Amino acid sequence: MVAALEISGLKVLYGQAIEALDGVSITVPDGGFVALLGANGAGKSTTLKAISGLLRFENGRIAEGTIKYRGEDIAAIPSYQLARRGILHVREGRFVFPTMTVEENLEASLFARGKRGPALARRVYEEVFHYFPALKERAKSQAGYLSGGEQQMLAIGRALFAQPELLMVDEASLGLAPKIAADIFTILDKISNDRKLSILVVEQNVTLALRHAAYGYVLENGRIVSEGESQKLLDRDSLSRRYLGGGANAH
Ligand SMILES: Nc1ncnc2c1ncn2[C@@H]1O[C@H](COP(=O)(O)OP(=O)(O)O)[C@@H](O)[C@H]1O
Ligand SMILES: [Mg+2]
Incomplete structure:
Protein backbone atom coordinates (compact mmCIF):
# COMPACT_ATOMS: atom_id res chain seq x y z
CA MET A 1 0.00 0.00 0.00
CA VAL A 2 1.17 3.52 -0.78
CA ALA A 3 2.00 5.49 2.36
CA ALA A 4 0.04 8.67 2.99
CA LEU A 5 3.28 10.58 3.41
CA GLU A 6 6.79 9.57 2.49
CA ILE A 7 9.69 11.93 3.07
CA SER A 8 13.06 10.84 1.84
CA GLY A 9 16.51 12.37 2.36
CA LEU A 10 15.11 15.81 3.06
CA LYS A 11 17.63 18.61 3.35
CA VAL A 12 16.34 22.09 4.17
CA LEU A 13 18.22 25.37 4.16
CA TYR A 14 17.19 28.76 5.51
CA GLY A 15 18.84 31.50 3.51
CA GLN A 16 22.07 30.38 1.89
CA ALA A 17 23.79 28.65 4.75
CA ILE A 18 21.61 27.64 7.69
CA GLU A 19 21.06 23.90 7.39
CA ALA A 20 18.00 22.99 9.44
CA LEU A 21 17.46 19.44 8.14
CA ASP A 22 20.07 17.05 6.83
CA GLY A 23 18.73 13.89 5.24
CA VAL A 24 15.44 13.38 7.09
CA SER A 25 13.31 10.40 6.07
CA ILE A 26 9.86 9.86 7.60
CA THR A 27 6.89 7.71 6.63
CA VAL A 28 3.31 8.15 7.79
CA PRO A 29 1.18 5.14 6.82
CA ASP A 30 -2.34 5.71 5.54
CA GLY A 31 -4.46 6.22 8.66
CA GLY A 32 -1.37 6.06 10.88
CA PHE A 33 -0.50 8.14 13.95
CA VAL A 34 3.17 9.13 14.01
CA ALA A 35 5.09 11.33 16.46
CA LEU A 36 8.08 13.50 15.63
CA LEU A 37 10.09 14.14 18.78
CA GLY A 38 13.12 16.15 19.75
CA ALA A 39 14.47 19.10 21.70
CA ASN A 40 14.15 22.78 20.82
CA GLY A 41 15.82 23.63 17.54
CA ALA A 42 16.04 20.00 16.35
CA GLY A 43 14.13 20.75 13.16
CA LYS A 44 10.62 19.50 14.00
CA SER A 45 8.71 22.60 12.88
CA THR A 46 10.91 22.88 9.80
CA THR A 47 9.87 19.36 8.81
CA LEU A 48 6.17 20.22 9.07
CA LYS A 49 6.68 23.49 7.19
CA ALA A 50 8.46 21.67 4.40
CA ILE A 51 5.50 19.31 4.06
CA SER A 52 2.78 21.97 4.19
CA GLY A 53 4.54 24.42 1.89
CA LEU A 54 5.08 27.13 4.53
CA ASN A 59 13.16 32.12 3.25
CA GLY A 60 13.57 28.38 3.56
CA ARG A 61 13.92 25.86 0.75
CA ILE A 62 14.29 22.19 0.08
CA ALA A 63 17.83 21.62 -1.17
CA GLU A 64 17.63 17.83 -1.49
CA GLY A 65 15.18 15.01 -1.05
CA THR A 66 11.55 14.31 -1.85
CA ILE A 67 8.17 14.68 -0.15
CA LYS A 68 5.57 12.34 -1.53
CA TYR A 69 1.90 12.40 -0.66
CA ARG A 70 0.03 9.31 -1.84
CA GLY A 71 2.89 8.65 -4.22
CA GLU A 72 2.99 12.14 -5.76
CA ASP A 73 5.85 14.59 -5.21
CA ILE A 74 4.27 17.62 -3.53
CA ALA A 75 7.38 19.65 -2.71
CA ALA A 76 6.61 22.35 -5.28
CA ILE A 77 2.88 22.68 -4.61
CA PRO A 78 1.77 25.91 -2.85
CA SER A 79 0.40 25.61 0.68
CA TYR A 80 -3.16 26.72 -0.15
CA GLN A 81 -3.43 24.00 -2.79
CA LEU A 82 -2.10 21.42 -0.34
CA ALA A 83 -4.76 22.53 2.16
CA ARG A 84 -7.41 21.96 -0.50
CA ARG A 85 -6.11 18.46 -0.96
CA GLY A 86 -6.49 17.83 2.75
CA ILE A 87 -2.97 18.41 4.04
CA LEU A 88 -3.54 20.56 7.11
CA HIS A 89 -0.90 21.99 9.40
CA VAL A 90 -1.85 23.28 12.85
CA ARG A 91 1.05 25.61 13.51
CA GLU A 92 2.81 26.04 16.82
CA GLY A 93 1.25 28.70 19.01
CA ARG A 94 -2.47 27.98 18.60
CA PHE A 95 -3.26 30.36 15.76
CA VAL A 96 -6.84 31.53 16.07
CA PHE A 97 -8.51 34.81 15.12
CA PRO A 98 -8.91 36.36 18.58
CA THR A 99 -11.70 38.84 17.78
CA MET A 100 -13.82 36.30 15.89
CA THR A 101 -16.15 33.88 17.66
CA VAL A 102 -15.45 30.16 17.86
CA GLU A 103 -18.03 29.53 15.12
CA GLU A 104 -16.58 32.20 12.88
CA ASN A 105 -13.08 30.78 13.35
CA LEU A 106 -14.34 27.37 12.29
CA GLU A 107 -16.25 28.72 9.34
CA ALA A 108 -13.24 30.62 8.07
CA SER A 109 -11.38 27.37 7.62
CA LEU A 110 -13.93 26.01 5.14
CA PHE A 111 -12.26 28.38 2.70
CA ALA A 112 -9.09 26.38 3.14
CA ARG A 113 -10.71 23.57 1.21
CA GLY A 114 -12.37 25.91 -1.24
CA LYS A 115 -15.81 24.84 -0.08
CA ARG A 116 -18.66 26.66 1.56
CA GLY A 117 -22.38 26.52 2.10
CA PRO A 118 -24.62 26.39 5.17
CA ALA A 119 -25.43 22.68 4.93
CA LEU A 120 -21.78 21.71 4.81
CA ALA A 121 -20.98 24.15 7.62
CA ARG A 122 -23.70 22.63 9.85
CA ARG A 123 -22.45 19.14 9.27
CA VAL A 124 -18.87 19.97 10.07
CA TYR A 125 -19.86 22.05 13.11
CA GLU A 126 -21.51 18.94 14.46
CA GLU A 127 -18.46 16.85 13.75
CA VAL A 128 -16.10 19.30 15.42
CA PHE A 129 -18.37 19.82 18.43
CA HIS A 130 -18.71 16.04 18.75
CA TYR A 131 -14.97 15.81 19.39
CA PHE A 132 -14.69 19.08 21.31
CA PRO A 133 -17.88 19.53 23.35
CA ALA A 134 -16.17 22.31 25.33
CA LEU A 135 -16.08 24.37 22.12
CA LYS A 136 -19.81 23.99 21.62
CA GLU A 137 -20.44 25.72 24.92
CA ARG A 138 -18.20 28.57 23.79
CA ALA A 139 -19.48 28.71 20.19
CA LYS A 140 -20.52 32.36 20.43
CA SER A 141 -17.52 33.50 22.51
CA GLN A 142 -14.63 35.42 21.06
CA ALA A 143 -11.68 33.11 20.58
CA GLY A 144 -9.34 35.52 22.36
CA TYR A 145 -11.19 34.88 25.62
CA LEU A 146 -10.78 31.09 25.53
CA SER A 147 -8.33 29.26 27.80
CA GLY A 148 -5.08 27.95 26.30
CA GLY A 149 -6.52 24.44 26.10
CA GLU A 150 -9.70 25.66 24.43
CA GLN A 151 -7.67 27.68 21.92
CA GLN A 152 -5.65 24.60 21.05
CA MET A 153 -8.89 22.66 20.60
CA LEU A 154 -10.14 25.43 18.34
CA ALA A 155 -6.92 25.43 16.33
CA ILE A 156 -7.27 21.66 15.83
CA GLY A 157 -11.02 22.00 15.30
CA ARG A 158 -10.36 24.51 12.50
CA ALA A 159 -8.12 22.02 10.76
CA LEU A 160 -10.82 19.34 11.19
CA PHE A 161 -13.39 21.72 9.75
CA ALA A 162 -11.33 21.79 6.58
CA GLN A 163 -11.78 18.00 6.36
CA PRO A 164 -8.17 16.89 6.42
CA GLU A 165 -6.69 13.65 5.20
CA LEU A 166 -3.28 14.33 6.70
CA LEU A 167 -3.33 16.35 9.91
CA MET A 168 -0.10 17.77 11.30
CA VAL A 169 -0.05 19.35 14.75
CA ASP A 170 3.00 21.26 15.97
CA GLU A 171 3.54 21.26 19.76
CA ALA A 172 0.01 20.18 20.59
CA SER A 173 0.60 20.20 24.36
CA LEU A 174 3.02 23.09 24.81
CA GLY A 175 2.10 25.27 27.80
CA LEU A 176 -1.00 23.27 28.68
CA ALA A 177 -1.82 21.62 32.01
CA PRO A 178 -1.06 17.86 31.93
CA LYS A 179 -4.73 16.88 32.11
CA ILE A 180 -5.66 19.13 29.16
CA ALA A 181 -2.64 17.95 27.16
CA ALA A 182 -3.69 14.32 27.75
CA ASP A 183 -7.27 15.15 26.71
CA ILE A 184 -6.06 16.62 23.45
CA PHE A 185 -4.06 13.50 22.61
CA THR A 186 -7.00 11.27 23.50
CA ILE A 187 -9.16 13.25 21.09
CA LEU A 188 -6.49 13.04 18.35
CA ASP A 189 -6.46 9.27 18.89
CA LYS A 190 -10.18 9.09 18.54
CA ILE A 191 -10.24 11.23 15.41
CA SER A 192 -7.52 9.14 13.84
CA ASN A 193 -9.42 5.92 14.54
CA ASP A 194 -12.86 7.17 13.55
CA ARG A 195 -11.92 8.93 10.35
CA LYS A 196 -8.93 6.98 9.09
CA LEU A 197 -7.06 10.22 9.18
CA SER A 198 -3.26 10.17 8.99
CA ILE A 199 -1.70 12.17 11.82
CA LEU A 200 1.81 13.53 12.33
CA VAL A 201 2.32 15.26 15.68
CA VAL A 202 5.34 17.20 16.83
CA GLU A 203 5.89 16.96 20.57
CA GLN A 204 8.43 17.62 23.27
CA ASN A 205 6.47 15.56 25.76
CA VAL A 206 7.84 12.19 24.68
CA THR A 207 5.85 9.95 27.04
CA LEU A 208 2.55 11.58 26.20
CA ALA A 209 3.16 11.43 22.44
CA LEU A 210 4.36 7.82 22.43
CA ARG A 211 1.46 6.69 24.56
CA HIS A 212 -0.83 7.68 21.67
CA ALA A 213 1.20 7.47 18.48
CA ALA A 214 2.02 4.05 17.04
CA TYR A 215 5.44 5.02 15.76
CA GLY A 216 7.97 7.69 16.64
CA TYR A 217 10.98 9.47 15.16
CA VAL A 218 13.54 11.39 17.19
CA LEU A 219 15.21 14.39 15.56
CA GLU A 220 18.48 15.85 16.74
CA ASN A 221 20.27 18.68 14.94
CA GLY A 222 18.34 18.08 11.76
CA ARG A 223 18.86 14.31 11.65
CA ILE A 224 16.76 11.35 12.68
CA VAL A 225 18.77 9.69 15.44
CA SER A 226 16.23 7.11 16.52
CA GLU A 227 12.96 5.64 15.30
CA GLY A 228 10.66 2.75 16.06
CA GLU A 229 7.35 1.53 17.37
CA SER A 230 6.32 3.67 20.29
CA GLN A 231 6.60 1.00 22.95
CA LYS A 232 10.07 0.02 21.80
CA LEU A 233 11.17 3.64 21.71
CA LEU A 234 9.87 4.17 25.23
CA ASP A 235 11.76 1.10 26.41
CA ARG A 236 15.01 2.15 24.83
CA ASP A 237 17.46 3.24 27.49
CA SER A 238 19.20 5.95 25.56
CA LEU A 239 15.98 7.68 24.70
CA SER A 240 14.78 7.49 28.27
CA ARG A 241 18.01 8.94 29.55
CA ARG A 242 18.09 11.70 27.04
CA TYR A 243 14.49 12.81 27.04
CA LEU A 244 12.67 11.37 30.01
CA GLY A 245 15.09 12.35 32.73
CA GLY A 246 12.45 13.65 35.11
CA GLY A 247 12.26 17.10 33.53
CA ALA A 248 9.18 19.20 33.05
CA ASN A 249 8.05 16.97 30.20
CA ALA A 250 8.16 13.73 32.11
CA HIS A 251 4.58 13.62 33.40
N1 LIG B 1 12.92 31.20 9.71
C1 LIG B 1 14.13 30.73 10.05
N2 LIG B 1 15.26 31.34 9.62
C2 LIG B 1 16.48 30.85 9.95
N3 LIG B 1 16.68 29.77 10.73
C3 LIG B 1 15.59 29.14 11.21
C4 LIG B 1 14.26 29.59 10.90
N4 LIG B 1 13.39 28.75 11.50
C5 LIG B 1 14.12 27.84 12.17
N5 LIG B 1 15.45 28.06 11.99
C6 LIG B 1 16.55 27.25 12.53
O1 LIG B 1 16.41 25.93 12.07
C7 LIG B 1 16.67 25.00 13.11
C8 LIG B 1 15.45 24.13 13.35
O2 LIG B 1 14.39 24.94 13.86
P1 LIG B 1 12.92 24.38 14.11
O3 LIG B 1 12.53 23.56 12.95
O4 LIG B 1 12.07 25.53 14.45
O5 LIG B 1 13.15 23.44 15.36
P2 LIG B 1 12.12 22.81 16.41
O6 LIG B 1 10.73 23.00 15.87
O7 LIG B 1 12.52 21.38 16.54
O8 LIG B 1 12.31 23.55 17.69
C9 LIG B 1 17.08 25.82 14.32
O9 LIG B 1 18.48 25.89 14.35
C10 LIG B 1 16.48 27.17 14.04
O10 LIG B 1 17.22 28.19 14.65
MG1 LIG C 1 9.11 24.00 16.70
Missing part, protein backbone atom coordinates in the same frame (compact mmCIF):
# COMPACT_ATOMS: atom_id res chain seq x y z
CA LEU A 55 8.89 27.07 4.27
CA ARG A 56 8.97 29.54 1.41
CA PHE A 57 7.44 32.22 3.64
CA GLU A 58 10.50 32.03 5.90
